[in-house]
Amino acid sequence: MAAVARRRSSSVGLSPVAATELTDSVVIVVFGASGDLAKKKTFPALFGLFKNGLLPRKTKIVGYARTKMTHDEFIDRITQRLNYNKDDQTQVTKVQKFKDIVSYVSGQYDSDEGFIELNKHVVALEDEMQVETRDRFFYFALPPSVFAEVSVHLRKEVYPPGEKDSVRVIIEKPFGRDLKTSRELQDKLSQVWQENEMFRIDHYLGKEMVKNILILRFGNVFFSSSWNRNTISNVQISFKEPFGTEGRGGYFDNIGIIRDVMQNHLLQVLSLVAMERPVSFDSEDIRDEKVKVLKAIAPLDIKNCVLGQYDKSIDGTKPAYTDDETVKPGSRAVTFATIALSIENERWEGVPFILRAGKALDEAKVEIRIQFKDVPRGIFQSIPRNELVIRVQPEEAIYLKMNCKYPGLSTRTLPTDMDLTYHSRYADLRIPEAYEALILDALKGDHSNFVRDDELDVSWTLFTPLLDLIDNDESIIPEKYPYGSRGPASVSKFLSDRGYVRDTAGLYQWPVTRGNL
Incomplete structure (x- = not known):
């Protein structure tokens, strides 16, 4: 190119x-x-x-x-x-x-x-x-x-x-x-x-937990050896906002959530999660590996997407997207999207990478959720899956969901975690704002956390056909979801079909503040 x-x-x-x-x-x-x-x-x-x-x-x-x-x-x-x-x-x-x-x-x-x-x-x-x-x-x-x-x-x-x-x-x-x-x-x-x-x-590359991904992956042998299709079932990278366009509908109507968040922020995070080990921490070595993994992503298919647009809240107190006076009548703008990507290389063949982003949802959160495969059956008939969660914001944290024995005389299992919550573990340290970190990198001439021209080209090559289809095919109508909900109703089945197993029993909820006994 x-x-x-x-x-x-x-x-x-x-x-x-x-x-x-x-x-x-x-x-x-x-x-x-x-x-x-x-x-x-x-x-x-x-x-x-x-x-x-x-x-x-x-x-x-x-x-x-x-x-x-x-x-x-x-x-x-x-x-x-x-x-x-x-x-x-x-x-x-x-x-x-x-x-x-x-x-x-x-x-x-x-x-x-x-x-x-x-x-x-x-x-x-x-x-x-x-x-x-x-x-x-x-x-x-x-x-x-x-x-x-x-x-x-x-x-x-x-x-x-x-x-x-x-x-x-x-x-x-x-x-x-x-x-x-x-x-x-x-x-x-x-x-x-x-x-x-x-x-x-791209200010997401300056966030503390995003900058931590390379160290977490390649600085810990127990992660680097299991970071592949043999042990990982699926990967989700989620961005959730609890508010709508709030009068910015005129701008957002021409952009949509995919251009606003996915093609840049979430794809950058994906490249760090999925890239191969660089030969050094030199900026060009890191960016070379990011470009390689982006080139390995299969073309995006509308069949692997759920598109949504927020409606009024269930109690009627929050407006629908189209209630915004700055939004054109009948707008098909996408305020929520879930897209499953396939990386066609030896490490990730068959592992869905799912990007999720939406406005007017139930909470504010950005996280990476890596769900591991089921343990072999035998002594366990049913046991929750392990998950590694990297919480980018708010309350930066890394926690590993794991199973352990219920305290006492029984052999019953209990889901718990190994938790590194930054505000408690590093209470005396200040985490810099993303823009501070990136401006300092630029002052030093370090390009590691900035987007290179060929990287930008590959990302747009990947997303442009899908965006053109969504923009021009009037038969594609985003699914409505209530303001303040988890998103479109069809997302649960979409994730289940791609291997994600949700803890519907509610046995575990992060953070664990007391013994769940």
Whole structure:
């Protein structure tokens, strides 16, 4: 594929951003600095890194947007969401010091003038810091429609001049809405940036439990030796939200849950769960294995899907998706999807990988559930299956459901677990926000947890035919499910048909807070 060739050729002989340590100085420019993403995610993440001493020793942060604001107005806007204790004078002082390294430049995205002024401002900051090399870090908290245009102006007016100078560019999703638009975007960006200068951010790859998957799998022989079709029955990766579109129906109507969550977040998690052992922790070795396993996934079939759209809650207090005034009448937008994927390689042949995502469900949860096969019959006539559950959010945890003897004189079995719940085991440690972890990785030049161009190409190649069918075939009508339920009624049979055995007796419920005797 062209994308693969582009990645290989663009990384030849380029070393400035191949670092694994922080540089001594950096100027970080946040584009779209007046928007919600910057206010809610980018600046709080930068402050989190600053507060914990994780930014380069010499750091300046510049906000750039079209909105006309004074410096004080900008500072007031970006500090609204900073996480600190207002009663702790030390933390208040940290906030003030953070404000001191932040500045703002207003300018347009479609003309040179604003970028010329931005470059003058950045050069002045670098001169003030007396930098030896110019390390510039651009964060696009922008809609993808302006990525290419902003990139062209940056390359022309703000790209550092020296051979030893370096640039990093963080690009937010969505990276297109199908294979065609994704390739068009990547082709435009590749004319401006080298592949090793671009960091396509998928914030799920920065979540603590997702980053833990490789260590869990390959750092424990009892898992690595059983991580295959001989012992595993099925794998589920689930994303559940307890709220609907809440006035964002106009946006969501053109996206749907598959584009919003599955093609990116959940597929990234799947690739880490299913990939082969990389030869090293080098970012390219890890991403090579992710691409290989994605290429091994069989084409998606509508017969292996359950599509849903939320209706009113049973008590009538919560609206249906189509009750949203921003949603077009009769919309077939998918707010819930369950898709079974097949990985056609020696390790996973015959093991269903089931992606589930939905809005307006009964709880908020993201988890990976690996269900093992039944133990051989004989001394056991009926015994629950073992399950390894990696709870990504909330309440990060890893627990292994297992069977043990009921305390006392009988030989009755009891389902229990081996539980690593992070907030109790690591009560004194702070788990960083995903954006903090990923921005720090990018500052170090570590691409391990970012999406490579060929990886993006393979994922869209996989999902685009199914999305085109759902979008264009009006006979495909999503199944209604009540707001606040577990999803469409047909999901239980769908999972059962693919080997999942649910504990209908309710003998076990995580977390175990007392003896279930």
